Amino acid sequence: MRPHRPDPRSDSAARPATALANAYAAVRAQSEALAAPLSPEDCALQSMPDASPVKWHLAHTTWFFETFVLAEREGFVPFDPAFRVLFNSYYVGVGERHPRPERGLLSRPDLATVRAYRARVDAAMRVLLATGLDSKTAARIELGLNHEQQHQELILTDLKHLFSRNPAEPVYRAGWPLAPVRPRRADWVGHAGGLEAFGHQGDGFAFDNELPRHRVFLEPFALASRPVTHGEFAAFVDDGGYRRPELWLSAGWDVVATRGWTAPLYWERDGAAWTTFTLHGRAAIDAHTPMCHLSFFEADAYARWAGARLPTEFEWELAARDAPIEGNLLESGALHPMPLDGDTPPGVPAQLYGDVWEWTRSDYGPYPGYAPAEGAIGEYNGKFMAGQYVLRGGSCATPRSHLRETYRNFFPPDARWQFSGVRLARN
Amino acid sequence: MRPHRPDPRSDSAARPATALANAYAAVRAQSEALAAPLSPEDCALQSMPDASPVKWHLAHTTWFFETFVLAEREGFVPFDPAFRVLFNSYYVGVGERHPRPERGLLSRPDLATVRAYRARVDAAMRVLLATGLDSKTAARIELGLNHEQQHQELILTDLKHLFSRNPAEPVYRAGWPLAPVRPRRADWVGHAGGLEAFGHQGDGFAFDNELPRHRVFLEPFALASRPVTHGEFAAFVDDGGYRRPELWLSAGWDVVATRGWTAPLYWERDGAAWTTFTLHGRAAIDAHTPMCHLSFFEADAYARWAGARLPTEFEWELAARDAPIEGNLLESGALHPMPLDGDTPPGVPAQLYGDVWEWTRSDYGPYPGYAPAEGAIGEYNGKFMAGQYVLRGGSCATPRSHLRETYRNFFPPDARWQFSGVRLARN
Amino acid sequence: MRPHRPDPRSDSAARPATALANAYAAVRAQSEALAAPLSPEDCALQSMPDASPVKWHLAHTTWFFETFVLAEREGFVPFDPAFRVLFNSYYVGVGERHPRPERGLLSRPDLATVRAYRARVDAAMRVLLATGLDSKTAARIELGLNHEQQHQELILTDLKHLFSRNPAEPVYRAGWPLAPVRPRRADWVGHAGGLEAFGHQGDGFAFDNELPRHRVFLEPFALASRPVTHGEFAAFVDDGGYRRPELWLSAGWDVVATRGWTAPLYWERDGAAWTTFTLHGRAAIDAHTPMCHLSFFEADAYARWAGARLPTEFEWELAARDAPIEGNLLESGALHPMPLDGDTPPGVPAQLYGDVWEWTRSDYGPYPGYAPAEGAIGEYNGKFMAGQYVLRGGSCATPRSHLRETYRNFFPPDARWQFSGVRLARN
């Protein structure tokens, strides 16, 4: 999930009007709830070019509704005309953009003004949602909500990165809740493969990158019944994983050498043990929880060390077919991967949704016959289809209603500030 | 084709011993013939980290036989023990490597010494080739010859780049030969797709990345009957192609902006016309020749502008099935793409081999079930399987005997100093 | 005046105790007054590595008193032990330092906490100031006050730079006050030179870099009666000043080329005219005001273009001998250079103090016999004596009580975010 996000199908959603209005209210409130415990300074800072200030996320998601829904209606008056440029993430079709690495240079508008901006747009949207909507407008709103949910996850991961750069390592949320995750044993779950169809079908919302549904032939394969854990990854580190080039892709080893990686992001040695930084502060790693904050390169090196490989996105999707969309998601409040807390039936992969996004070996490309939407909204997804890899599943920072078995998240192979992990595969 | 190259199947080749000895003599002589017109200075300089000095190519291809064939035999005495490090390209399993960007800092060994190195290794190889060879050794030698052919292409493209950086723009070969290329009209050639098998089969040599043969399902598609030409690409440039972000992948546009690309590599304005740098010196572009020196990003942007797309590597391979391996290859002596010089039967793609490598939309990844060879030689291909894209076909700098329909060349998406072009595809 | 600042003489100041307590109260209040109109976000952001957040300045000046005065006394309890590292600018002798370019990554402590930190330290200082002070402690406090005054100027110049990076170009202070500056005609004022003494003497406070007083022989010279104005500099720009390498020092031209300088900092074309960014917002340049925000390189190129040269710091000091310390200083409230508003007696240089710091041709080095203070405080000045040039005079952002004729400000030759200008000299 990139901080910038492309567009979905324009013409699909079929929620009743009231449901849409309710969804709007709920999603918008969720963003504000995430920012509620934060100070104006917390919301204004940017810790690296890949991350954005919380304030920017709050404004940009609002800009999306203003620009792609409200601005197309008669009598529209912008909250502040300068915002059209200031909070445009990457839509060339909309005009100029404020440079991404400079989002942390904007002390004005301040947080209070951004909140006023949200209130003003929300008021206009409520009026609109109370009227009859044409299907194109409804689809745009549906897209805007899914877009905002993507930024909710980024609010958390960008803030976590910012807090990690403060020597005081501030706590976002005190306490450490338990999440209801159905237990399952760790083993290999085999699949027969064959010629199968993949990608979205039906009337529900989907992003355009999940389309069109098409056939792919798969050889037989097996997936691990659960993601790699913190304890398993610590064994890799302790076995010299970050010092052995033969375990790495050549491009991955370049990153290890150039950036001086010697351990996963946020890890610090504490004698023989390891600690990591969480949204609850620094904590000892819990050996039984899914490993998170891995880059594609680290996931791949781990798999090679373990004598396995990454799955393809189609292997994952086939395995997830018919699995319930449940797990340690944003709603659990854990904001960190959790251990399995019980038994699961054998032969069924567990923790497919929630905890961590799972890297696949599939490059993020267009499905056969893929066509982006017309206009600026068509920039949502298609132009990022190079040099990135697909992740599947969803994490402890993803809203439940945001996910599908066909959902394709994607990041560059060196990105590791997301809640990203790995599930092993083999032939 | 990276300046570094991984390993093929270890156990396949089945050439008779005499044929192998003859092939050895011919391939080794070809490398020397390419370097014959050059001065010691021409052979010593390095114009960018991606390129290597000609002298290094001459030495490294020799190192390959010394290290992977001769050094494994009893009584081996190295020509110079320091060469084990100095001319190791990237084989971690062999030990230390001299840093790639510093290959142009080595005035010693001089060219004469490198030639003596070649002579010494050739003499030892001739003795070995005259004896009975076990199949593993024969396969290693076959690999070494294919490896050297890859570096022959790099000798030409790296030298071309070096000469282009000299304000005097030296000429590598005077004159401009005609090449016999069978003519074909430009149109769309349709294919039905379906579930087909791809990858190498049979006894002949192949690299490990062409294996194993496996099935892929393809939707119906059409390929252009010939590659995009210099004249067609000039129209893209003149239409503002390098100034319109909406035509580019996001990562491609970053490259355009960061490096200040405003035209293809080697092009210069000459009033309303364009010139380009060739191995025959600077020349006006010939509108009817296949466009060369494109990066993946430029090929992709052109395709979008033209309302088409890049083919996948499987679409290309299916279209090339049963096509004869002939065209404007190294043997023609043209060292530059040539126009079609006659008619070709309708419904058959022309110029599949030779002229230019053709970018595909396929990321360079492992085929299902791919397994690299054991030992250092296993680093030949597999560790480069991230962040690169596959090219198919072969260019005017590729030896005829080097090619197959299943051959997978690969380069990063911003590389454009190879003889790389593009053939359009559509659904 | 660097954001980091070395130490003065430890043993000089001779203010009565009450005067010192009053000075403490006044200087500390001045810092808070400067920050009063700013939001928490305004105070938290950092726009470049050379600049620091306002919040950091408020905390670091407090840290100085806590570390170098309070912490040396019995029973000292730190406000927050983490601050010892967090707000240490560059004193190796005090221990670890938080990296300068990361000062903008600290959302915590927030502004309210920093204000509480100031209040706590001020309370302790008031108790201390009410007791009898030994001369060393009094000298340390005097140093701390001069240190804080240096940071007051940086609060304004750093904030100005931050605001300039916001497309909305926020206004720090509305309105545009007139400042009382004595008028003088523009002409050359000659000096006979000779063997003269320079550097601080007497009992008043001075930084260690103004010591010891020593003799320098000067040839006869002339100084301009006032600094170069915005109008004069615009003529240089319009005459191609930024496109003519022959006008520049070689190192200066490298900077022009590398950073793409085509005009002074903050200038923008408005048709045939120029605007500049001020603490009062964007405004047309006023041709008669002293030119500000010049680097040493730009000042030097201008002087060459004008057929003159930069003065040495000793020429400036000799010319300023006996001149009253008055002009457009911080207290005027102008926060921008102002025009001369009347006539001045001939043969006397005007505007020596205030408006703009004046670049000299003197590298910032130690006076003969210079010795830094003992301990960490000795890092205040000496370790910066390489690669920087001396500025003299004081600017519209400098407090009146901070200046002396022997005062040596210094910055690297490419720095231009200070209120720095130039006064011409000739032989």
Place this chain on the structure above:
Amino acid sequence: MRPHRPDPRSDSAARPATALANAYAAVRAQSEALAAPLSPEDCALQSMPDASPVKWHLAHTTWFFETFVLAEREGFVPFDPAFRVLFNSYYVGVGERHPRPERGLLSRPDLATVRAYRARVDAAMRVLLATGLDSKTAARIELGLNHEQQHQELILTDLKHLFSRNPAEPVYRAGWPLAPVRPRRADWVGHAGGLEAFGHQGDGFAFDNELPRHRVFLEPFALASRPVTHGEFAAFVDDGGYRRPELWLSAGWDVVATRGWTAPLYWERDGAAWTTFTLHGRAAIDAHTPMCHLSFFEADAYARWAGARLPTEFEWELAARDAPIEGNLLESGALHPMPLDGDTPPGVPAQLYGDVWEWTRSDYGPYPGYAPAEGAIGEYNGKFMAGQYVLRGGSCATPRSHLRETYRNFFPPDARWQFSGVRLARN
């Protein structure tokens, strides 16, 4: 001594015509003798932007005579018009320049062509020198010879750097000659200071930066009787010199940290001992020889560690007044600093000339009243007068006839590939 070099007084030299012709023949032959043992590859490579290929030095010194002497005469025909750009170092007044960092990209013209260029220009110069010369032409030729001598030193230091980057560490000259250096004890030699005159006087040749002669007042000072030795510097290294920021100027410590300096250039640990790279190959350091290849920053840190300081250039010049210009210079053939080989009279500094250039604390600036020559030749010196420091004396790579007590060499404070060392001073 920068690889680029400014101009001297245009109107001084007063050598008889025959002497000038002889000097021309001798200096030109010296350059060729230095290059004689080198291969074409040795002469073509460039190991860093600061260094140039030997071939370039041979051509550029020839370009100087062609451009500034021959090209101004009637009937001049250039050897190759392209050379006007290709071998122009930095003279903006002459026109375009080939970029300095790309000098190592020129395989053509090859070494043989550059030698032919030298022969052609030498023939024309011989004809000219045999005729009566006007004084301006004679002065230009004198300048050209001094210019070429500067490049002779650079041929050696640039080649040494190139060879050092080759893992085989080639030997430039086998053997290790003894040099006749007059012995002197190590002690402090005091000077009274006072108001003294400095800079060139009389009819002999001098560079413009040595003019005009002017008065400077010096406080009493003492200089060490000999430069710091390898053994003394090793004690600094072993005492943690490269790990203690308190010993360094702030800008120097930045360089140490950024470039990872842990020892002097060319040094490698050999157990408890140190080796260094020389033009005779790698060798154990000789504790009694003057330390070489120090940057200004290292020299300054050493002086601080030793409780001393760097001298000013005027202190050095005053101490060198009346000292004979003799020592371990280029003519000794040692090409490396040598130990003192006997006793010297007390109270006289030894080894002022030869062995190593001695860093001073004086920034490289214009003397009062300095005026560069008219025209392109005026770029020789003046435009480099910022950010560099003066070195005095001459090294084991400097020709004897090149030196004077008023000679000012200069380099940036981080440069350390010259034969540069340090002599301590104190008050």
